[in-house]
Amino acid sequence: MSPYDEDKFGQGTRPAAVCAKGWGWQHSGRAARAVHDLDLNIAPGERVLLLGPSGAGKSTLLHALAGVLGADQDAAESGSLTVDGENPAVRRGSAGLMQQDPEAQVVLSRIGDDVAFGAENLAVPRDKIWRRVGNALDAVGLDFPLDHPTSALSGGQKQRLGLAGILAMQPGLLLLDEPTANLDPAGVLEVRDAVLRMLERTGATMVVVEHRVAVWVDVVDRIVVLAPADRGQGGGVLIDGSPEHVLRQARRMLTDAGVWVPGYIPITRRRKDAPGSRPASQSASRNRTGADVLLDADQLAVSRRAMNAHKRRGAARRHPVAAMASGIDLTVSAGAALSITGPNGAGKSTLALTLGGLLPPLDGRLRAADALSRGAGPEPHRWKGGDLIQRIGTVFQEPEHQFVTGRVLDELNFGPKLLGRGFERVDELLERLRLTHLAEANPYTLSGGEKRRLSVATVLAANPSLLVLDEPTFGQDANTWAELVDLLTELLDAGTSVISVSHDEEFTQLLGGTRFPITAAGRPIPQETQPAAAHREAAQPVAAHFAAAQARAEVSGEH
Amino acid sequence: MSIDVMAGPRSTAVLARANPLAKLAAALVLTIVLLLSVDWASATVALVFELAVLPLAGLSARNLLLRGWPILAAALVGGYGSALLAPKTGAVLLNWGPLLFTEGSLQSGVAIMLRGIAIALPGVIVLASTDPTDLADALAQKMKLPHRFVLGALAALRLVGLLVEEWQTLGMARRARGVGSGSGFVGRFKASLGQALALLVQAIRRASRLAVSMEAKGFGAGPRSWARESTFGPLDAWVVAVAVLTAGAVVGAAVGLGTWNPVFG
Numbered sequence: 126m127s128p129y130d131e132d133k134f135g136q137g138t139r140p141a142a143v144c145a146k147g148w149g150w151q152h153s154g155r156a157a158r159a160v161h162d163l164d165l166n167i168a169p170g171e172r173v174l175l176l177g178p179s180g181a182g183k184s185t186l187l188h189a190l191a192g193v194l195g196a197d198q199d200a201a202e203s204g205s206l207t208v209d210g211e212n213p214a215v216r217r218g219s220a221g222l223m224q225q226d227p228e229a230q231v232v233l234s235r236i237g238d239d240v241a242f243g244a245e246n247l248a249v250p251r252d253k254i255w256r257r258v259g260n261a262l263d264a265v266g267l268d269f270p271l272d273h274p275t276s277a278l279s280g281g282q283k284q285r286l287g288l289a290g291i292l293a294m295q296p297g298l299l300l301l302d303e304p305t306a307n308l309d310p311a312g313v314l315e316v317r318d319a320v321l322r323m324l325e326r327t328g329a330t331m332v333v334v335e336h337r338v339a340v341w342v343d344v345v346d347r348i349v350v351l352a353p354a355d356r357g358q359g360g361g362v363l364i365d366g367s368p369e370h371v372l373r374q375a376r377r378m379l380t381d382a383g384v385w386v387p388g389y390i391p392i393t394r395r396r397k398d399a400p401g402s403r404p405a406s407q408s409a410s411r412n413r414t415g416a417d418v419l420l421d422a423d424q425l426a427v428s429r430r431a432m433n434a435h436k437r438r439g440a441a442r443r444h445p446v447a448a449m450a451s452g453i454d455l456t457v458s459a460g461a462a463l464s465i466t467g468p469n470g471a472g473k474s475t476l477a478l479t480l481g482g483l484l485p486p487l488d489g490r491l492r493a494a495d496a497l498s499r500g501a502g503p504e505p506h507r508w509k510g511g512d513l514i515q516r517i518g519t520v521f522q523e524p525e526h527q528f529v530t531g532r533v534l535d536e537l538n539f540g541p542k543l544l545g546r547g548f549e550r551v552d553e554l555l556e557r558l559r560l561t562h563l564a565e566a567n568p569y570t571l572s573g574g575e576k577r578r579l580s581v582a583t584v585l586a587a588n589p590s591l592l593v594l595d596e597p598t599f600g601q602d603a604n605t606w607a608e609l610v611d612l613l614t615e616l617l618d619a620g621t622s623v624i625s626v627s628h629d630e631e632f633t634q635l636l637g638g639t640r641f642p643i644t645a646a647g648r649p650i651p652q653e654t655q656p657a658a659a660h661r662e663a664a665q666p667v668a669a670h671f672a673a674a675q676a677r678a679e680v681s682g683e684h
Numbered sequence: 685m686s687i688d689v690m691a692g693p694r695s696t697a698v699l700a701r702a703n704p705l706a707k708l709a710a711a712l713v714l715t716i717v718l719l720l721s722v723d724w725a726s727a728t729v730a731l732v733f734e735l736a737v738l739p740l741a742g743l744s745a746r747n748l749l750l751r752g753w754p755i756l757a758a759a760l761v762g763g764y765g766s767a768l769l770a771p772k773t774g775a776v777l778l779n780w781g782p783l784l785f786t787e788g789s790l791q792s793g794v795a796i797m798l799r800g801i802a803i804a805l806p807g808v809i810v811l812a813s814t815d816p817t818d819l820a821d822a823l824a825q826k827m828k829l830p831h832r833f834v835l836g837a838l839a840a841l842r843l844v845g846l847l848v849e850e851w852q853t854l855g856m857a858r859r860a861r862g863v864g865s866g867s868g869f870v871g872r873f874k875a876s877l878g879q880a881l882a883l884l885v886q887a888i889r890r891a892s893r894l895a896v897s898m899e900a901k902g903f904g905a906g907p908r909s910w911a912r913e914s915t916f917g918p919l920d921a922w923v924v925a926v927a928v929l930t931a932g933a934v935v936g937a938a939v940g941l942g943t944w945n946p947v948f949g
Contacts, residue, residue, distance in 0.1 A: 191900045218902020228846065229893035232839050232901070238817060241911035243901035254911045276845065290901060429852070483856040510862035519860040525886065526857035529878060543862045569885070583861065 138327040140169035141209045141220065141297035143190060148206040149360070150185055153199030159185040161360030162204070165349065169297070172324065172331045174341050177351035177363070178382040179572045179602070183334040186351075187300045190332065192217035208298060218247055220298035221291030225306050225600075227280040230287035236262070236278075237271025239286060243294040254293070261289040264326060265319040279469060281312025285319045292323050299324070301333040305340060306600035309469055309628045313340060336602050338379075339387040342368050350375060383574070383602030391607035396637045397618045417458040419497040419591055419622055420480060420505075426451035426488035427472060427479040448487050449475040450647035457591065459496060460620040462613075462638025464627060472647040473626045474522070474595050480624055481519035481593040482506050497590055511543050518589035522596045524580035525569065533571075533579060534564040540587035554582040558608065574605035581609065585616075592616065594625040598632050610635050697742025699813035699923070704822045706920035707814060710927030711806035717931040718803050723943035724791065726934045727798035733930045734805040741813040752808050759800035767793025795945075816841055818914070825914040832904050839894060847887060854882050 145165040151158045160182035167173055175183050188194045189206055192213040206213065208220060221243075224230065233239040240258045249257065258271070265285040278286060284304055291299065301320065305313040317340055324331055333341055342348075348371040352363040364375045372379070372386060379386050426448035449472030457463060457480070465473045478484045479491065482505025492503045493516070501512040508516070521527055530536050537551045537560075555561045558578040563571060568579060577597070584592070592613075598606050613623055613636055627633055633640065642650045699707065718730055738748060749756070767789050774787030785793075820838040824831040858864065864875035898904075938944040 188896070193896050193899045217899060217905045220900075222897070222900035224893060224897060226890070226893055229890055229897055231842070232894070232898055234817065234842050238911065242898075242903075244909075245911050246902035246905060246908050248907050248909045251909060251911060251913065254909065258911075276842075287897070294901065432852075478856060481860065483859055510859055510864050513859065514862040519856075521853075521857045521860070523857075525889075526854055526882075527861055528882070529858060529861050529863055540862055587862065 138295045138329055139297050140328050140330045142169045143167035143208055143298065143330065143332070144210075145186075145204070145206045147204030148189075149201075149203040150182070150189060150194065151201040152185075153201075158182075158360065160189075160351075163206075163351075163361045165362060165365075167330060167332065170328050170330055171347060172345045173333070174338065174345040174348045174368070175332055175334045175351065176338070176348060176379065176384055178353050179574065181351040181353045182360075183351060184302055187222060187302045187332065187334060189213060190298065191220050191222035191300055193222065218243065218294065219296055220300055221288075221294060221296040222300045223284065223287050223291065223302065223304045225303045227283035227287070227307060230283055230290075231275045231278075232290075234275055235272045236267065236269055236275055236286055237273075239275055240289045240293050243290045247294055257293040257295070258289075261292040264292055264322055265289045266315075266322075279312065281308050281315040284308065284312070284316045288316070288319050288323065292327075295327070297329055299329050299331045301331065301335070303334055303336070303600070305335065305337070311469070313337075317341070317344075336383070336600075337385045338372070339385065342372070342387055348372070350379070380603065383604035385603050389603065390631060391603050391610075393607050393610040393635055394614050396614050396635075417460070417496065418456055418494045419459055420457035421492050421494060422453050422455045422480070422486075422489065423492075424451075424489035425453040425455075425476075425479070425486050425491055427453070427475045427484065428487040429475050429478075429484065431479070431485050431487040446487060448472075448647065450643055450649075451488065452648050453489070453643075454649070455641060457622055457624065459590070459622055460617060462617055462623045462625070462636040463641055464625050464633040464636065464638065465641045465643065466627070466633065467643035468645045471643045471645050473643060476643070477593050477595050477624060477626045478519070479506075480517075482508055482513050482517050483519060514540055514584070514587040514589060515544055516589055517591045517593060518584035518587060519593040520581055520584050520595065520597060522599060524576040527580050527583065528568040531567055532564075533560060533566050533568055536568055536579060536583050537586050540583065544587060550588065551586055554586055557612070558582045573600060574602055577601055577605055578608065581612065589621070591622045591624065594623065594627075596626055596628070598627060598629045606632070695742045695813060695815070697740060697813055698919075699737075699741045699809070700815065701919060702813075702923050703826070703914060703916050703920045704810070704814045704819040705826055706916065706923045707810045710923050711810050713924075713927045713931050714806050714934075715803055717934050718799060720947060721935075721938055721945050722792075722795055722799060722947060723938050723945040724795040724798055725941045725943040726938035727795060727802045729934045729937045730802040730930065731798055731805070733933075734802060734809065737809060741809045743809065743812050747812075748808070751812065752804070755801065755804040755808070759797045759804075762800050763793040763797025765793075766796040817912070821910065821912050821914040825910055826916075831908060835903070836898075839898065840891065843887070843890060843894070846890075847883065850886055851879070851883055854879050854886070858882070 143165065144167075145163045148163045149158055149161045163182075163186070175186070177183055185194070190208060190213050192215070194200070194214070208216065213220065231239055232242050237255075237258055240261055241254050244254045244257055262269075265288050267282060267285055267289060275283070275286060299320070304320075305316050308316065320331070320333075321344055323329070331345075333345070335341055338348075345368060347366065348368050349365045350363045350371065352360055363378075364371055366374070376386055376389075380389050380391075428446050428449050430446045453476065455463070465476060467473050475484065479486055482493075485504075485506040491505065493501075493505050497516055498505075499516070501508050501516065505513065505517060528536060529539060534551075534555075537554060538548055541548055541551060555564060558581070560575065560579060560582065563575060568576065571579060581594075581597070594613075597609055601609070610632060613625075617623055617636065617638075623636060623638075625633070625636065644650055714730060714734075718726065738745075743751075767785055768783070770789040770792035772784060772786045772789050774789075774791075776784065776786050777790060778785040816838060820834045823829045824834040858875070858879055863878065864872065935944070
């Protein structure tokens with residue numbers, strides 16, 4: 126057999142078997158066990174979807190199988206967990222682990238070097254490494270030169286790069302820990318299909334943890350649902366079987382736990398002011414008089430580097446800052462929803478940050494009307510912090526970025542205290558968002574859904590007239606998702622305006638209001654060319670509405 | 685787009701192909717010789733040579749000024765200070781109140797300035813023509829430094845570029861919470877301190893996730909192979925030889941012109 130054949134995929138890989146016998150794990154310094162009394166057998170080549178409520182120890186199990194739990198000296202282990210009959214810690218590197226954060230996937234600065242990294246650690250001879258690198262990049266569909274900088278890749282591409290690195294190690298076991306949670310819909314399919322191609326070539330065993338069952342349900346042989354171990358008793362496997370069987374038997378239990386079961390959309394509150402309930406003329410006249418207008422953008426251009434451009438006018442002229450999105454005309458009125466949509470990199474988040482008064486406009490004009498500014502001046506980015514938070518509240522995609530204290534209660538009190546207000550609203554928000562039992566906890570220790578609820582609550586504590594949300598439903602389980610929709614529709618009905626950036630079609634639909642689609646080049650799509658559905662909605666007479674001024678949009682459309 | 689300190693295509697300059705260790709050795713030889721004496725002749729010879737080498741490092745005069753202006757500024761200030769404070773020998777050139785410059789003091793000032801630039805430039809040249817990945821390869825494979833430290837530092841360096849963007853995002857995210865509304869210096873200082881702590885928290889969390897990724901890829905589990913071989917070739921011999929010859933020329937010129945002025949003794 127020639128060396129080349131020996132190195133082809135499928136021949137270097139032997140699918141691994143997983144066996145847990147009464148296995149348990151307790152992280153050092155934690156009162157509760159992460160996993161308790163787990164019995165599980167996975168045959169070589171099996172593809173398993175691992176489900177369970179947050180706190181069931183799914184990630185702990187994957188980390189253990191990858192052999193990366195061992196560094197924790199004071200942790201307590203019970204029972205046994207083996208991969209191909211061996212302790213995973215002694216065979217570290219023989220199982221490939223992929224995590225959620227694309228940025229934490231990349232080790233080196235050029236894609237060829239990064240893919241080679243794992244194979245180097247396994248002491249694969251040099252000539253074989255580069256053959257494996259080429260094959261792996263080909264398998265995940267990354268068609269770039271080997272010295273392409275890894276920083277220039279999108280989130281989905283970074284995840285595929287991580288997968289290529291794993292593939293080059295030829296592991297018999299592939300472990301995926303919510304690999305698509307941080308990706309947009311196109312990125313999700315990109316990564317899923319790359320994983321499938323890899324499995325077809327190698328026949329490796331796969332264990333994937335993912336909230337969105339629909340992504341994987343058609344390609345796994347088996348679904349295993351873990352029970353949380355910290356409820357005193359139990360832990361271990363709750364239900365185990367074929368996807369059809371598990372989804373039929375445990376559908377109710379899974380939806381209660383917030384798992385996105387295929388075909389399930391949580392029941393949420395509907396807008397009172399549903400589109401069509403108000404005559405068009407009324408809305409139009411209110412807009413014409415301008416009584417309700419909060420924010421008005423005219424030929425607005427935005428950039429993340431607008432701040433620097435403002436500081437150094439002279440330098441900016443010599444090195445002009447390129448706009449992320451431009452030619453934007455829109456009007457934001459009281460009590461209405463606006464959804465900014467478009468592909469990745471179109472400048473949606475940058476536009477939201479600018480509308481939220483966090484970035485100065487790069488070009489064009491953004492004016493806050495008197496109804497919003499209430500004497501603070503027409504330019505939101507010049508407002509003082511205290512003035513800003515009681516007018517516009519912005520919720521970032523990553524909740525941790527907005528935590529400013531070490532306690533949930535302090536976090537909520539922060540805004541009211543700054544404004545010299547009472548804390549009545551805080552108790553109400555704690556109750557409403559089910560955070561009361563966590564009031565004394567450190568915000569960083571909360572689960573993903575709890576962090577999201579807290580970050581929304583902290584912004585609402587200052588009672589802003591306009592709420593701006595950047596991908597609020599990204600990576601959220603169905604329960605948190607439904608709570609967000611309920612809360613936002615209530616706020617809208619109560620007269621708060623909501624601007625959201627979202628890839629989530631269902632979410633956008635439920636909030637109602639107007640869509641503001643942007644093209645990949647960062648230009649608004651003229652209304653005539655929008656899809657019929659979006660166009661109809663844009664023309665709907667909502668209580669007040671946002672609309673790209675048609676005539677100007679025609680002029681500024683794509684060329 | 686992130687600002688990655690290590691991104692960008694590989695430099696095609698001649699010196700970029702040399703082994704980083706050869707370049708470091710060459711820079712070291714030249715720097716040590718320049719440290720031995722304070723005089724204008726040795727510094728001038730070294731400076732002329734260094735400027736001649738710039739194109740080989742792929743550095744244009746404009747890029748050099750952009751990267752190296754702090755060195756230039758520091759050298760000018762240092763030269764000015766020396767001219768002001770050095771022993772006042774020779775004819776008086778300028779006597780204006782407390783400002784007294786003589787031929788002797790001016791000569792010392794110029795020597796200090798040229799020497800400062802000449803000592804700093806080799807470092808700039810090595811940095812500009814060396815890819816961090818190549819340097820890590822050379823340090824681990826040729827110098828036999830522990831690869832866990834070398835590659836760990838290399839991976840960490842990649843995250844430094846992300847910090848710039850993260851800092852900006854944190855600033856906006858915290859303004860959205862009303863942080864930094866306390867006016868005055870103390871208020872702004874407290875806000876910056878809080879933001880720096882938040883940045884540290886994010887950096888540590890990301891670094892620990894990266895460490896898990898690296899460990900899962902078998903990093904540090906045992907002996908490893910190297911996909912990129914760090915080698916010494918004829919070019920590296922040239923780099924070191926030219927540096928040694930230049931060092932000889934530097935000493936020769938200074939002694940020949942009678943300006944050799946050793947720092948020690």
